[in-house]
Amino acid sequence: MKKILISTVAVSALLLTVSCKTDFDRDVSSVVVTSGNADFKNYIALGNSLTAGYRDGTLYSDGQNESYPSMIAKQMQLAGGGAFKQPMMPNNVGGFTNLFNASGGTSFYGKLTLKVVDGALSPVPSAPGADLDNVTAGRPYNNMGVPGARVSHLLAPGYGNPAGLMTTPKTANPYFVRFASSTTTSVIADFIQQQPTFFSLWIGSNDALLYALAGGDSTIEPLTPPTEFATYYNLLISQIATTNAKGVIANIPSVTSIPSLTTIPYNPLTVAVLGQGSVEAGNANIDALNAQLYGPLNQILTTLGAGDRIKPLSKTAANPLLLKDESIADLGAQITLVAANSGNPTLVALAPYLGATYGQARQAKAGDLVPLTTKSAIGSNATLPPTVPTSLAARGIAYPFEDKYVLTSTEVAEVNSAITAYNQTIKAAADAKGYAFVDANAKMVQLNATSGIQFDGVKYTATFVTGGSFSLDGVHPTGRGYAILANEFIKAINNKYGSTLPFVNVNTYSGVTFP
Structure with a gap:
């Protein structure tokens, strides 16, 4: 079978032509896949919804199976990597029927699907699939992505305590409640307990994104001040460093350029x-x-x-x-x-x-x-x-x-200024600890360009629905979008640690499903 491999020093002589926006599909099956100076036996992924495989407005099993960490783990297994377990949702719909908001309705709907509404295709939420379940018995889990988490949340004791779902404000997260080792633990404590040999960390987008999606209303979702972000992020990195694991960390894409904020024009009143x-x-x-x-x-x-x-x-x-x-x-x-x-x-x-x-x-x-x-x-x-x-x-x-x-232009500038500061903190942490680094923000810029990103003849852009890379919530990628990101992580890992992990084939993963 043809293998897809990214350019590294070890195989650069085999690759005759390279495009900066086109992945390779040249047959390099004779090249031995190695781990370089990294150890992939126990790979743990830390992060938020992007790490968990969240898409179409919720977390559901198909999305988890196409999370970027699961894609990376499969390539690692070709180089001595171990099994990669995820806290799978009990269905392919998502949502929780027994979690209610202030008005008595559920706060956690099932996945969005495209349906014809008033003569036009529109994303429509499904009814939630089941009550909040507990999968602690299946621990430990390699994918520790927690949808909705900010940087500080990964450090917070009790973030997996069900009682915290009933407090005002809430002090727990249902997605961590599902698989936390105890009611008093934190995400980072459970991560350290597993003693990873390799990790990925992609966290921080919610520190700006939630504020942006709330129209800049800080009474609903505050924007994390950059100084506070730096304090929490550096504390998180210092905790990760106690494991002596090698790893890769990613910065934050510009949240003001995602389809959820760029699809509806400011002047829709015709x-x-x-x-x-x-x-x-x-x-x-x-x-x-x-x-x-x-x-x-x-x-x-x-x-x-x-x-x-x-x-x-x-x-x-x-x-x-x-x-x-x-x-x-x-x-x-x-x-x-x-x-x-x-x-x-x-x-x-x-x-x-x-x-x-x-x-x-x-x-x-x-x-x-x-x-x-x-x-x-x-x-x-x-x-x-x-x-x-x-x-x-x-x-x-x-x-x-x-x-x-509405997120006003003043608030847009505020968000972008914060993200610039966040990304400076993240890059400095990567450099200081010698971790591989993924410039996810640069990849978002490519997706927003007219030319988009090419993979084996297929073009991907950030255009809502038709661009192929974003799911129906306009925030999270499709399976193909996650595959694009997985390749960015793989590229960074190979370049830093001398491994020869192959790319994933972006076009084999799922995109937007039309009725």
Whole structure:
């Protein structure tokens, strides 16, 4: 059988042509696969959902079987590596039926699948597959990826205590509850207990990602300060170093360039959208909104020197969403005063509401990012005072989206600045300890390029659904996306430790499934 091997010093003479974005499929079956100066007998993978094989909005068995650590482990087994056990989910759907959120519904749905909704293909969550189970009896597990974990969580005692799932705030994670060795242990303690001979570590994305997906609302998910990130990350590395295992660590991709934040445009309000498919109805709605809200607000804001915040809606161009931006000056009091003295009975009556609601309102602009999850909220009804027309209740259209629905350009800059600092910490740790290093951020840049990444004639990009590399949640890779990442880890391992682990064949893994 043909083997796929990446370029190393040992086999460089065998490879005649190389493309920087194309993996190799040259037959090198005569080359002996070796471990170099690494020891793969007990490989343990540390990380979050990306390590666990999470995709399509949940963790399920097919995704776990195509996790990048399991792919790497199979190649390691060709060079003396041992068995690689994962805490497998009990079904191929995922989710937990018995974990509830504040409104009484489950917080953990089953996997997303593509279905036809209102004439278009849309990802739809499945019902959760089963109650939260416990697989402690099958320990130890080589894949210790814990979906949702931040860096600090890997160090936290009790992160696998079921009682912590009921506290406010929660102090435990159901995915670690499933396989933690005790209720008092930490992820890193269970890792050290296994005495790995080799490890991979990919952690830190959630320290920025969760904040970004929450629209920059720190009351929902905070952005970890870079100094705090460095403290926790370096402490984690120091704990890993006590095992004397060799390993590979990866940095954090730009979370603001993933499909979950780049697919929905900042200006989705076309005539068709505002008329729910009817151009005539859309034009009528635009006329009404301009008369009742956009026109008067523009006039008021113009007198205050802020007329660019809100402009009348267009019938010929796509219109931006309406949002609240907490980084701009609050003109609420001035809006109330101008409206109250306008002489317009409608504005006089609405004056207090206009000031309270639109003081920091503006239309979205290029550079603002709209999470995929916000799509279903566009046009949803906000709660209004009884004196305010219900026509002004549509979120993102007449009522400004709250902070959690849109990541503003200011917040985007904040996230990217934090990730830059995080990645400096990660690279410094890799250099200081002599670990192999994966520049996952650079790979994300390649995926976002028009040319994408080529593997054996197949092109992969970061385009949602059709790009092939991201699953239906727009955050986590498909099986093929994980294979691309596995090859990056393998490349780094070979280059650092002189091993000759072969690449995995990206195209043999799964992509997006269409109905």
